[in-house]
Amino acid sequence: MTPDDRLLARVRSNCHLSDARHGRNLTLCTYLLEMRELYRWERGVAPSVPLPRADVGNWIAGREALWESLDAADYAPVPVGTVEIDPFAVEAVNRALVPQGLVYGAGIGRFGKPQFFVAALEREEWHEGVRVLVAGREYARDLSPAPAALREDTIYLRLEALERWLWGKAEAWALKRGEGPLKAALDAHDFAGDPMAALARMTRTAAETLILHELGEHAAGRELGPRWEEILAGLTRRPAELFVRAVRDHLADSRVTLPALQRRDASSALHFWFASLDGVRRELWPGLVDAYAAWCAGDGGRALRAATEAGATHWRRVCAEVLALHAAHGNAAEPAIEAFAAAPSSRL
Numbered sequence: 001m002t003p004d005d006r007l008l009a010r011v012r013s014n015c016h017l018s019d020a021r022h023g024r025n026l027t028l029c030t031y032l033l034e035m036r037e038l039y040r041w042e043r044g045v046a047p048s049v050p051l052p053r054a055d056v057g058n059w060i061a062g063r064e065a066l067w068e069s070l071d072a073a074d075y076a077p078v079p080v081g082t083v084e085i086d087p088f089a090v091e092a093v094n095r096a097l098v099p100q101g102l103v104y105g106a107g108i109g110r111f112g113k114p115q116f117f118v119a120a121l122e123r124e125e126w127h128e129g130v131r132v133l134v135a136g137r138e139y140a141r142d143l144s145p146a147p148a149a150l151r152e153d154t155i156y157l158r159l160e161a162l163e164r165w166l167w168g169k170a171e172a173w174a175l176k177r178g179e180g181p182l183k184a185a186l187d188a189h190d191f192a193g194d195p196m197a198a199l200a201r202m203t204r205t206a207a208e209t210l211i212l213h214e215l216g217e218h219a220a221g222r223e224l225g226p227r228w229e230e231i232l233a234g235l236t237r238r239p240a241e242l243f244v245r246a247v248r249d250h251l252a253d254s255r256v257t258l259p260a261l262q263r264r265d266a267s268s269a270l271h272f273w274f275a276s277l278d279g280v281r282r283e284l285w286p287g288l289v290d291a292y293a294a295w296c297a298g299d300g301g302r303a304l305r306a307a308t309e310a311g312a313t314h315w316r317r318v319c320a321e322v323l324a325l326h327a328a329h330g331n332a333a334e335p336a337i338e339a340f341a342a343a344p345s346s347r348l
Contacts, residue, residue: 020067185271216252254311
């Protein structure tokens with residue numbers, strides 16, 4: 001079933017408004033890449049098909065003109081049947097949509113950017129008491145879609161967004177064709193032999209890993225308590241937010257994702273996990289990169305298991321320090337958090 005026209009128009013309008021307010025906060029390179037992918041999605045262009053540069057340029061100009069017209073707008077409620085629901089009241093919207101075979105998502109992403117989508121519901125699962133709504137074809141989405149997100153006790157997994165993200169990673173690798181975890185993951189799925197079939201297999205592999213990560217986030221959230229989300233919501237400086245998000249990611253992965261992948265001996269999934277270990281997350285845990293190299297060299301996973309076990313203790317301590325800094329300084333804690341982030345004791 002497809003969404004009705006009123007609902008679809010409203011969600012798309014909220015997506016445009018979010019992009020208008022936050023899209024240009026991206027670096028120029030990231031902005032152009034993500035605009036190109038949004039164009040590809042809107043026009044229904046397959047990932048492997050080259051894009052016409054002139055048409056993409058005209059589309060970007062038109063989209064930016066639309067954004068300029070939205071200065072006075074505000075996020076609008078979502079019409080469901082005869083009622084209109086707050087656009088961030090995700091559970092209330094989905095109580096009506098899920099029985100219709102649809103799924104709606106909304107929340108605040110990185111750097112305060114609201115994110116919205118509506119899609120066909122592929123399936124509903126339960127993992128350890130956590131609900132997982134798996135979205136298939138998407139009918140509305142904003143710039144920078146997150147392939148997976150945890151809202152309250154529900155994980156939203158977006159297969160279409162995940163597939164496009166994976167293709168982007170593979171496409172970027174093809175420009176340099178360097179050695180490393182991404183090449184190992186692509187080789188494990190025979191990307192060179194049949195890219196589109198490999199993409200489908202990679203999406204299934206990565207989907208399982210994302211569910212594990214979000215289960216880790218759920219467990220970490222219960223352990224850290226509601227104040228962690230309050231800290232995130234109040235951060236205004238990017239370095240502090242990147243650090244706070246990274247340490248909770250590491251706590252989630254050291255407690256749940258990495259142990260589960262190692263128990264399953266899921267080598268291709270582990271390669272993918274390390275292929276996505278970049279930026280602040282990689283800087284904070286250099287020892288894990290060494291452990292991955294030892295695993296690739298044939299140590300049987302001993303160094304990786306040891307690093308993961310050490311991480312579970314270390315990242316809990318780091319998260320406790322962040323909570324303590326915020327308790328001491330309140331919303332003025334960001335400089336202290338950034339100073340702590342730069343200290344050797346924050347790394348492992």
